[in-house]
Structure formats: C-alpha cells, structure tokens
Amino acid sequence: MRFTKNHQKRRENYFIGLLKRRGSDKLIFFCVFLLCLFGVIMIGDASIGMAIKFGSSYPINGMLKQMAALFLGGIGMIVLTLKKNLHLNEKIYYFLIGLAYILMIACLHWTVNGTHAWIKIFGFSIQPVEFFKIVMIAYIAFIDGKYITTSKKRASRLYHNNYTSEAAKEAHNKIMWDEIGKPALVVLIGTGICIVIQKDLGSALILVAMALCTFVSAPNKWFKRYKHYLKLGFLGLMVLTIFFVSTKAYRILSPHQAARFASWLEPTNSKYIFGSSYQVVNGLVGYTNGGLIGRGFNNSVMKYGYIPEAQNDYISAIITEEFGLIGILIIILLYGVIIFRLLKYAFKVKDGQSKMTLVGIASYFFLHLFVNLGGVSGLIPMTGVPLLLVSAGGTSTIMALFGIGMAQNIIIAYNKEQLKEAAAKDVR
Numbered sequence: 001m002r003f004t005k006n007h008q009k010r011r012e013n014y015f016i017g018l019l020k021r022r023g024s025d026k027l028i029f030f031c032v033f034l035l036c037l038f039g040v041i042m043i044g045d046a047s048i049g050m051a052i053k054f055g056s057s058y059p060i061n062g063m064l065k066q067m068a069a070l071f072l073g074g075i076g077m078i079v080l081t082l083k084k085n086l087h088l089n090e091k092i093y094y095f096l097i098g099l100a101y102i103l104m105i106a107c108l109h110w111t112v113n114g115t116h117a118w119i120k121i122f123g124f125s126i127q128p129v130e131f132f133k134i135v136m137i138a139y140i141a142f143i144d145g146k147y148i149t150t151s152k153k154r155a156s157r158l159y160h161n162n163y164t165s166e167a168a169k170e171a172h173n174k175i176m177w178d179e180i181g182k183p184a185l186v187v188l189i190g191t192g193i194c195i196v197i198q199k200d201l202g203s204a205l206i207l208v209a210m211a212l213c214t215f216v217s218a219p220n221k222w223f224k225r226y227k228h229y230l231k232l233g234f235l236g237l238m239v240l241t242i243f244f245v246s247t248k249a250y251r252i253l254s255p256h257q258a259a260r261f262a263s264w265l266e267p268t269n270s271k272y273i274f275g276s277s278y279q280v281v282n283g284l285v286g287y288t289n290g291g292l293i294g295r296g297f298n299n300s301v302m303k304y305g306y307i308p309e310a311q312n313d314y315i316s317a318i319i320t321e322e323f324g325l326i327g328i329l330i331i332i333l334l335y336g337v338i339i340f341r342l343l344k345y346a347f348k349v350k351d352g353q354s355k356m357t358l359v360g361i362a363s364y365f366f367l368h369l370f371v372n373l374g375g376v377s378g379l380i381p382m383t384g385v386p387l388l389l390v391s392a393g394g395t396s397t398i399m400a401l402f403g404i405g406m407a408q409n410i411i412i413a414y415n416k417e418q419l420k421e422a423a424a425k426d427v428r
Contacts, residue, residue, distance in 0.1 A: 023411070023412035023415050023416060024081060024408045024411060024412050024415075025341050025345070025408065025411050027337060027341060028337070028338055028341050028342070028404065028407070028408065028411075029404075029408070031334045031335075031337045032338065032389065032401070032404055034334055035331070035334055035335070035388075035389040035390055036070050036389050036397075038331070038390060039066065039390035039391070039397075040063050040066050040067060040070070042311070042315055042318065042319060042390065043059075043062050043063055043066050043311045043392045044059045044060065044062060044063040045059075045297070045298055045300070045303075045318070045322070046300070046303050046310040046311040046315050046318045047059035047062045047063075047303075047310070047311045047392075048298070048303060048304075049300075049303035049304040049305055049307075050303075050305075050308070050309070050310075050311075052305075062311055062392055065392070065394060066392055066394070066397065068394070069393075069394035069395075069397040069398050070397060070401070072398055073397055073398035073399075073400070073401030073402065074401060076398065076402045076405060077402060077404055077405035077408075078405065079405065080402060080405030080406050080408075080409055081405045081408040081409050081412065082409075083409060086406060086409050086410075087142070087353070088138075088142070090142070093135070093139045093142060096135045096139075097132070097135055097136075097139060097186055097190075100128055100129075100131050100132035100135055100190070101132075101190070101193060103119065103126075103128035103131070104128045104129060104132065104190070104193045104194070104198060105197055106119060106128075107119055107128060107197070107198055108197055108198075112125075113384070114199060115198055115199045115200045115384070116197060116198045116199060116200075117129060117194075117198045117199075117200045117203065124394065125394070125395075126394070126395050127393070127395040127396065128395075129190075129194060129198070129200065129203045129207070130393075130395040130399045131395065131399055132190050132207070133206070133207065133210060133364060133399065134364070134399050134403055134406075136186065136187065136190065136207065136210065136211060137210065137214055137356075137357060137360030137361060137364065137403075138357060138360075138406070139183065139186060140183045140186075140187075140211060140214045140215060140356065140360065141214060141352075141353045141354075141355075141356035141357040141360060142353055143178065143179060143182060143183050144179050144183060144215060144218045144220070144223070144352070144356065145218060145219070145351070145352035145353030145354070145355065145356040145357075146352065146353055179223075180226065183211070183215070187207060187208065187211040190207055191204045191207050191208055200384075201383065202371065202383020202384055202385055203383075203385075205383070206367050206368070206371060206383075206385065209363070209367055210360060210363050210364060210367060212230060212234075213359060213360065213362075213363035213367075214356050214357075214359055214360035214363065215227075215230075215356075216230065216359075217346065217355060217356050217359035217360075218352065218356055219352045219355055219356075220352065261381050264280070264378065264380070264381040264382070279307055279308065279314060279382070280376075280378060280382060282302055282306040282307050282317075283302075283307060283314050283317040283376045283377070283378075284317075284377070284378055285302060285306070286300070286302040286306075286307065286314075286317030286318060286320060286321040287317055287320045287376075287377060289301065289302065289321045290320040290321040290322065290323065290324040290325065290327070290328075291324050291325070292324050292325050292326060293323070293324040293325075293326055293327075294320070294321060294322045294323040294324030294326075294327055295321055295322055295324075296322060297322055297323070298322070299322055300318045300321045300322050301321070302317060302318065302321055303318050311391070311392040312386065312391055312392050312393065313372060313375070313376070313382070313384050313385065313386055313387075313391060314376055315387055315390060315391050315392070316328060316331075316372060316373055316376050316387055316390075317376050319331065319390075328373075331390070332369070332373075335365060335366075335369050335388075338362075338365055338404075339362045339365050339366050342358050342359075342361055342362035342365075342407055343358070343359065343362050345358055345407075345410065345411050345414060346358035346359045346362065348414060349410065349414050354413070354414070357407070357410060358407055358410060361403040361404070361406065361407050364388075364400070364403055365388060365400070365403075368385055368386065368387065368388045368396075369387065369388070371383055371385040372385050372386065372387045372391070373387075388400040
C-alpha cells in the first residue's frame with residue numbers, strides 16, 4: 001500500500017514537472033523572433049538609400065525605432081502570455097473600442113500620402129487602426145464565443161422558430177442584438193471611420209475580412225444560417241468588385257484611391273508610370289532583379305531612390321532583390337508556420353472564445369501577408385499594408401506581438417488542461 005502511494009506521488013510530481021516545462025508553442029516564438037530580428041536588419045539595409053536625403057543617421061534611427069517598438073511589444077507579449085485570465089468585462093471592451101474610435105478620428109489632424117491614418121507626435125507615428133484590429137478580434141470572440149459554453153441550453157431553446165410566447169421572442173431578439181447586432185455595429189463604425197474620415201480603404205477592407213473570418217469560426221451551430229448568408233454576400237461582393245473594376249467605376253473614389261486602381265490595371269501606362277504607379281513598377285523591377293538567389297545582402301539597387309521609403313510597405317521588394325525567390329519564400333514559410341500553428345490549436349480548443357480569438361489572430365497575420373505581397377507584386381491594388389514584424393511600423397509591430405501573446409496564453413491554458421487530464425487518467 002505504501003508503495004502504491006509513493007508510486008502515485010512520483011507520477012503526480014512527474015506531471016507537475018511537465019506542466020512547469022510545457023505550455024507555450026516554442027515554434028511560434030522562434031518564428032516570431034526570426035522575423036523580428038530579420039526585420040530590424042532589413043529596415044536598416046532598406047533605409048540606406050534615403051540617407052542622402054535625410055542624413056547618415058537615418059538608417060540607425062529607423063532601426064532604433066523598430067527596436068523600441070519590439071521592446072514595448074515584447075513586454076506586452078510576455079505579460080499577455082503569462083496572465084492567468086484574459087477574459088475582460090464587457091464594459092472594458094466598450095472602453096477600448098471607444099478609445100480606438102477617438103484615436104482614429106483624431107488622425108484627421110494629420111495627412112500622410114492623401115490619408116488621415118496616422119497620429120504624428122514627438123517624431124513618432126501611431127496608426128490607431130492597428131490597435132482597433134486586435135480589440136475588434138477580442139470583442140467579437142467575447143460576444144459570439146461565450147454562448148457556446150454559458151448559454152447552450154438557453155440558446156437551443158430560443159433560437160428556433162417555434163415560439164410559444166412573446167417573452168421567448170423578446171429573449172430571442174435580445175440575443176440576436178447581443179450576438180449579431182452589437183459586433184456588426186462595432187465593425188461598421190470602425191470601417192466607416194476608415195473610409196470616410198481616414199480615407200484608408202485598404203484598412204477598411206482588412207477590418208471587414210478579419211471580422212468575417214473571426215465570426216465564421218464561431219462554434220455555435222445557430223450561426224450556421226448566418227454563415228450561409230455571408231457566403232452569398234461574399235459571392236455578391238466578388239461580382240460587384242469585378243463590375244466595379246471592369247467599368248472603371250473606381251473613379252468615384254477619392255483621387256489617391258482611384259489612382260491606385262488605375263496604376264494597378266495599367267502600371268506601365270505613360271500617364272501613371274512617373275506618378276501613382278512609380279513604386280509599383282519599381283517594386284516589380286526589384287522582384288525580377290532578385291532572380292532565384294538574389295543579388296546579395298546590401299546589394300539592392302532599387303532602394304536608392306527608386307522605391308521611396310523602401311523600409312515600409314515595399315520592403316518585400318528589397319528582400320526579394322537581395323535574397324531572391326528563395327529568400328522571400330523563407331519569409332513566407334515563417335509566416336505560414338505561425339498561421340498554421342494558430343489554426344491547429346484553434347481546431348483543438350473547446351472554448352468558443354479561445355477558438356475565435358486564435359482564428360482572428362491567424363487571419364490578422366494572413367491578411368497582412370497576402371495584401372502586402374499581393375500589392376507589391378501587382379496581384380491586387382496596393383493598399384499600404386505593412387509586412388508584420390518586418391516592415392518599419394511601430395504600432396503594427398506592437399499589436400502583432402500583443403496578438404501573439406494572446407494566442408500563447410490560450411495555447412498554454414490548452415496544453416496545461418491536456419496534461420492535467422493525462423495526469424488524472426494515469427493516477428486512476
């Protein structure tokens with residue numbers, strides 16, 4: 001009997017030791033670290049061409065700003081990773097959303113490349129929409145993910161068309177407002193601010209796409225019919241987009257937005273080649289210059305004035321020129337690993353809120369990767385979206401690391417729960 005108790009004690013200690021050692025996804029952290037390190041190096045490299053215009057200290061200053069963003073984002077990532085409970089009160093979410101709205105509207109005071117998407121203060125640029133993206137993901141997951149565990153029976157009773165009383169209808173309408181109305185309103189207001197006030201159509205489209213990806217991952221079966229409506233709406237949007245482009249109806253947009261569509265369709269047209277399509281064409285030249293293995297580190301030609309501010313949205317063109325197709329594929333692979341691991345855990349976790357949060361963060365990384373590379377390569381119109389963790393951009397870098405911290409917190413909770421279950425089975 002004593003041997004059995006000692007044996008059980010040793011087994012319990014063994015699993016406790018595993019719990020201490022295991023938790024976060026180390027591969028995600030490793031890929032994030034490589035992207036961050038490579039990003040700092042490439043920001044300095046891509047900025048060299050602008051040193052003639054802004055001074056010899058310009059590349060170093062760019063690297064220092066990125067390192068400061070990584071430091072702040074890293075602290076936030078660690079705090080979010082180790083925090084015991086990430087579930088916030090609904091009022092706190094509304095406070096954060098309201099704060100994001102105010103900051104996004106405040107951007108009206110500054111104009112950068114025809115848009116009002118940045119707050120410039122003390123030599124730093126802040127892009128509030130990046131903050132809103134992460135808050136939006138967390139809010140939608142909180143609203144539409146919690147009912148899968150807290151109100152399943154109530155939902156199954158009220159979400160059918162066989163109403164027996166006015167009270168049931170009222171309850172149903174309330175849940176409809178809570179789960180569909182509120183999140184949709186939050187997204188629509190944020191999108192409206194991006195389009196009307198900030199003149200930033202690209203960020204608006206990404207907001208909608210991220211919101212849809214997060215909502216579609218909601219595990220509650222009652223959302224099935226609404227997901228069907230979204231599919232029909234997506235097909236309708238595709239048809240409308242084709243009509244919009246083919247008839248050149250994009251001319252109704254603001255001048256700088258219309259110019260992006262025109263330069264995308266006819267980049268080599270003499271009307272645009274020295275204007276709106278100047279960076280597009282030179283970005284394509286950068287891609288072709290790289291070939292398979294590239295010209296070598298620091299040997300880019302296009303960063304010397306051909307691609308202004310090459311360390312920002314067009315940094316992938318410099319990467320491809322210096323490291324070739326193989327180099328950019330390695331970068332894509334690192335992003336792919338992060339996205340794949342996030343989605344892998346999203347399929348495993350049982351909690352609806354955690355599942356939706358992971359899918360939302362995965363969509364955040366995927367959409368930025370797709371829109372950035374697609375825009376620089378000419379696959380889609382360029383919308384000024386950064387390559388997360390690699391492009392120069394303090395706000396996007398900080399919020400991307402915050403998103404990783406949120407995801408790792410969920411992954412740790414899942415892995416610990418799995419080990420506890422395994423320990424309990426072994427003890428029995």
